[in-house]
Amino acid sequence: MFHLLRRRLFTALPTLAAVIILSFGLMRVAPGGPFDGERPLDPATRDALMATYGLDRPLPEQIGLYLWRLAHGDFGPSLVYRDFSVTDLIAKGLPVSLTLGGWALLLAFVLGLAAGIIAAARSGTAIDRAIMFATTVLTALPSFVVGPLLALLFGLRLGWLPVSGWADGDAAHLVLPVIALALPYAGAIAKLARAGLASVLAQDHIRAARSRGLSATRILIVHALRPALVPVASYLGPAAAGLLTGAVVIETVFGLPGLGRYFVQGALNRDYPLVLGVVVIYATLIVLFNLIADLTYGWLDPRTRDA
Amino acid sequence: MTVFAAEGLTVDIGGRRIVHGIDCAIPAGRCLALVGESGSGKSQSCFAPFGLSVGVAGGSAILNGEQLVGASEARLRRLRGRDVGFVFQQPLTALTPHLTVGKMLSEAWRQAGAPRPGRAEMVAALERVGIEQAADRLDQYPHRLSGGQRQRVAIAMAIAHRPKLLVADEPTTALDAVLRADMMRLLDRLRAEEGMAMLLVSHDLASVADHADEALVLRDGRMIEAGPAPMLLRAPTSDYARALIAASPRLTDPPPPLGPVGPPLIEASGVSVSFERPGWRRGRVTAVDDAALTIAEGEALALVGRSGSGKSTLGRAIARLGPIDAGAVRFAGAPLPDRKAMRPADRAALQPVFQDPIASLDPLWRVADVIAEPLRNLQPDLDAAAVAAKVAAALAEVDLDPALADRRPAALSGGQAQRIAIARALIASPKMLLLDEATSALDTLVAGTVLDLLGRLQRTRGLSILMITHDLAVARRLCHRVAVIDAGRIIEEGPMEAVISAPRHTVTQKLVAASA
Numbered sequence: 001m002f003h004l005l006r007r008r009l010f011t012a013l014p015t016l017a018a019v020i021i022l023s024f025g026l027m028r029v030a031p032g033g034p035f036d037g038e039r040p041l042d043p044a045t046r047d048a049l050m051a052t053y054g055l056d057r058p059l060p061e062q063i064g065l066y067l068w069r070l071a072h073g074d075f076g077p078s079l080v081y082r083d084f085s086v087t088d089l090i091a092k093g094l095p096v097s098l099t100l101g102g103w104a105l106l107l108a109f110v111l112g113l114a115a116g117i118i119a120a121a122r123s124g125t126a127i128d129r130a131i132m133f134a135t136t137v138l139t140a141l142p143s144f145v146v147g148p149l150l151a152l153l154f155g156l157r158l159g160w161l162p163v164s165g166w167a168d169g170d171a172a173h174l175v176l177p178v179i180a181l182a183l184p185y186a187g188a189i190a191k192l193a194r195a196g197l198a199s200v201l202a203q204d205h206i207r208a209a210r211s212r213g214l215s216a217t218r219i220l221i222v223h224a225l226r227p228a229l230v231p232v233a234s235y236l237g238p239a240a241a242g243l244l245t246g247a248v249v250i251e252t253v254f255g256l257p258g259l260g261r262y263f264v265q266g267a268l269n270r271d272y273p274l275v276l277g278v279v280v281i282y283a284t285l286i287v288l289f290n291l292i293a294d295l296t297y298g299w300l301d302p303r304t305r306d307a
Numbered sequence: 308m309t310v311f312a313a314e315g316l317t318v319d320i321g322g323r324r325i326v327h328g329i330d331c332a333i334p335a336g337r338c339l340a341l342v343g344e345s346g347s348g349k350s351q352s353c354f355a356p357f358g359l360s361v362g363v364a365g366g367s368a369i370l371n372g373e374q375l376v377g378a379s380e381a382r383l384r385r386l387r388g389r390d391v392g393f394v395f396q397q398p399l400t401a402l403t404p405h406l407t408v409g410k411m412l413s414e415a416w417r418q419a420g421a422p423r424p425g426r427a428e429m430v431a432a433l434e435r436v437g438i439e440q441a442a443d444r445l446d447q448y449p450h451r452l453s454g455g456q457r458q459r460v461a462i463a464m465a466i467a468h469r470p471k472l473l474v475a476d477e478p479t480t481a482l483d484a485v486l487r488a489d490m491m492r493l494l495d496r497l498r499a500e501e502g503m504a505m506l507l508v509s510h511d512l513a514s515v516a517d518h519a520d521e522a523l524v525l526r527d528g529r530m531i532e533a534g535p536a537p538m539l540l541r542a543p544t545s546d547y548a549r550a551l552i553a554a555s556p557r558l559t560d561p562p563p564p565l566g567p568v569g570p571p572l573i574e575a576s577g578v579s580v581s582f583e584r585p586g587w588r589r590g591r592v593t594a595v596d597d598a599a600l601t602i603a604e605g606e607a608l609a610l611v612g613r614s615g616s617g618k619s620t621l622g623r624a625i626a627r628l629g630p631i632d633a634g635a636v637r638f639a640g641a642p643l644p645d646r647k648a649m650r651p652a653d654r655a656a657l658q659p660v661f662q663d664p665i666a667s668l669d670p671l672w673r674v675a676d677v678i679a680e681p682l683r684n685l686q687p688d689l690d691a692a693a694v695a696a697k698v699a700a701a702l703a704e705v706d707l708d709p710a711l712a713d714r715r716p717a718a719l720s721g722g723q724a725q726r727i728a729i730a731r732a733l734i735a736s737p738k739m740l741l742l743d744e745a746t747s748a749l750d751t752l753v754a755g756t757v758l759d760l761l762g763r764l765q766r767t768r769g770l771s772i773l774m775i776t777h778d779l780a781v782a783r784r785l786c787h788r789v790a791v792i793d794a795g796r797i798i799e800e801g802p803m804e805a806v807i808s809a810p811r812h813t814v815t816q817k818l819v820a821a822s823a
Contacts, residue, residue: 207359
């Protein structure tokens with residue numbers, strides 16, 4: 001446990017550095033540049049701009065400078081949104097993405113876990129088969145299909161909910177995107193929870209619990225659920241990072257001003273500092289959530305604490 | 308007063324009858340032993356009536372005047388929770404891994420409606436089953452406890468609600484010899500104190516006869532013999548019961564013959580092994596401390612010790628199958644290479660056979676491929692016909708039908724699987740076998756025949772053997788010399804007869820007493 005924590009913290013920084021350097025390199029290998037617009041700039045202006053942003057220096061020096069600034073909390077200026085720094089843009093987009101992803105994560109977990117438990121408890125029955133069929137459909141349907149369908153039905157047909165916009169975090173505006181984002185994850189969680197429970201329920205300590213006359217519900221919740229959640233936790237780590245940051249499609253479909261939009265536009269415009277800034281945020285969150293998942297194992301199964 | 312009675316009790320699994328009518332009655336305070344080899348239906352007979360197996364019970368099984376056969380699951384569940392306690396074979400897996408001992412004990416206490424126990428009550432309950440430092444144990448998770456401690460916790464849980472009947476399915480089989488005797492004495496004492504009836508399931512007639520009032524011998528789901536346990540042990544009327552009793556190894560058995568003994572084959576000295584301390588703490592735990600062993604050609608040495616004594620760690624270190632911190636190992640006069648530098652030829656000369664026969668065979672492979680695998684490295688230019696001939700010869704040598712060659716491990720019995728593991732070891736033409744509890748997972752009857760097979764192979768092939776075991780009586784059946792290991796140190800060594808008749812160290816004395 002202690003070793004794990006120490007090892008993870010020691011590898012986190014090199015991991016982030018590697019991600020940054022790799023992204024940096026990839027961005028520069030891609031054709032085009034930040035100042036290639038529809039109307040070509042005259043070479044003098046262009047050179048001046050390049051010099052201003054330090055893009056004329058050797059690549060290793062640029063990377064070093066970027067890392068140095070990053071270490072001081074400075075993500076640099078945006079090359080396209082001329083009046084904003086990358087920090088400003090992230091500060092605007094991240095709360096939206098975190099709100100959307102946080103609710104979706106919660107919904108996916110609660111929904112998926114409930115479905116998984118019910119399916120495992122009714123294993124082999126029509127209920128089990130129905131739930132498993134539904135989860136397969138949900139995991140197979142991409143969110144850019146589910147999202148517009150939900151918007152069409154609840155927004156346009158029934159008129160119950162708004163279909164677009166952020167409205168400063170108004171709850172009604174969040175309902176549809178959260179559901180559309182959560183459903184595929186809920187399906188995956190349900191499948192993992194059911195499979196985990198099925199394998200735990202076949203173990204000796206469950207038979208021992210049954211021999212003590214405990215109720216089926218108590219056995220399921222108290223004696224089986226925690227170890228059964230280990231595969232769910234290992235999925236939730238990366239999934240959480242993805243949910244909180246990578247809802248690019250859903251943000252686009254529902255017109256939400258989240259981080260994903262800046263990421264896509266930054267990449268299209270070759271806005272190097274913006275893309276790198278978002279990459280740094282994503283990578284940090286992924287490292288962080290994987291660490292949380294690792295720590296969760298210890299709570300789910302005390303035997304792993306000694307490993 | 309009769310607590311549990313069965314009349315014409317049958318058990319069907321998937322429409323196939325596996326138990327064909329059992330009659331028995333257990334009065335309060337008495338113990339009935341249900342004895343038979345694996346597959347005899349003994350566990351099914353005592354679990355199916357209570358709704359704890361996939362088997363469907365028929366006939367009649369009455370607990371406290373209440374018919375169990377045909378009762379609803381809800382009814383059976385309440386009966387289990389109120390009137391019966393169960394103890395299972397595997398203490399390592401019978402406790403819920405993520406609940407502390409205290410949480411589980413508290414739950415068991417309340418299962419029949421009793422109020423939540425106080426800490427002092429739970430400490431007393433643990434001390435009653437012989438757990439030391441009981442207050443600390445309450446807050447620990449099961450994996451921190453040894454196998455013996457876990458079985459004691461399981462027993463404390465099984466009797467916490469004061470059941471009228473205790474069903475114990477091979478409660479000592481997974482424990483070492485010294486613990487077995489302790490555990491049976493504990494069960495005897497609790498039964499007397501509580502006035503419980505006890506249904507004791509075992510594959511070893513000789514070891515339970517002292518603790519049971521009545522015994523019932525089962526074979527293939529049929530009652531072979533029944534009667535007062537001491538009488539059944541002394542004067543069995545059926546051949547099967549006689550064979551069961553004879554198979555149980557005893558210290559008074561005739562010693563194994565010793566063929567010509569050559570020069571030392573294995574000379575190990577100064578062997579030390581340590582492991583990193585688990586959890587948050589730093590430092591290392593010493594498992595083996597400055598141990599020395601010598602085994603001559605054609606000689607069988609037993610390395611005997613209790614669970615956790617370091618015997619397997621030492622055996623594996625010598626055979627270069629496990630880590631080693633320090634020490635020299637010479638094989639046939641030359642230093643044995645390090646673990647990573649061992650070549651196939653080095654490995655061939657020293658072949659292991661492990662405890663769990665099914666787990667040591669790849670479940671996806673055919674038996675023929677399992678046995679032939681060592682030849683791939685050792686004699687790669689052998690053609691298919693020659694390999695098949697060698698496999699057939701190896702199967703014949705371990706007394707197995709050559710037709711088994713096409714089966715997969717799942718279709719084998721434990722005894723057959725262990726014979727195949729032995730055949731795989733023999734096909735490499737080894738000079739020495741490392742037997743790591745190689746018969747511990749087998750029934751008495753099967754273990755007896757496997758031991759006889761190993762004895763014959765040892766003599767006909769002039770093999771050296773290093774046998775790792777917790778059971779002195781088993782070691783006595785095969786080995787000429789014995790080394791006793793405790794807490795990582797070899798504390799006594801000598802000819803088997805001498806050590807057994809005059810054990811010097813207290814640990815050896817306990818081991819001898821446990822096997823007597």
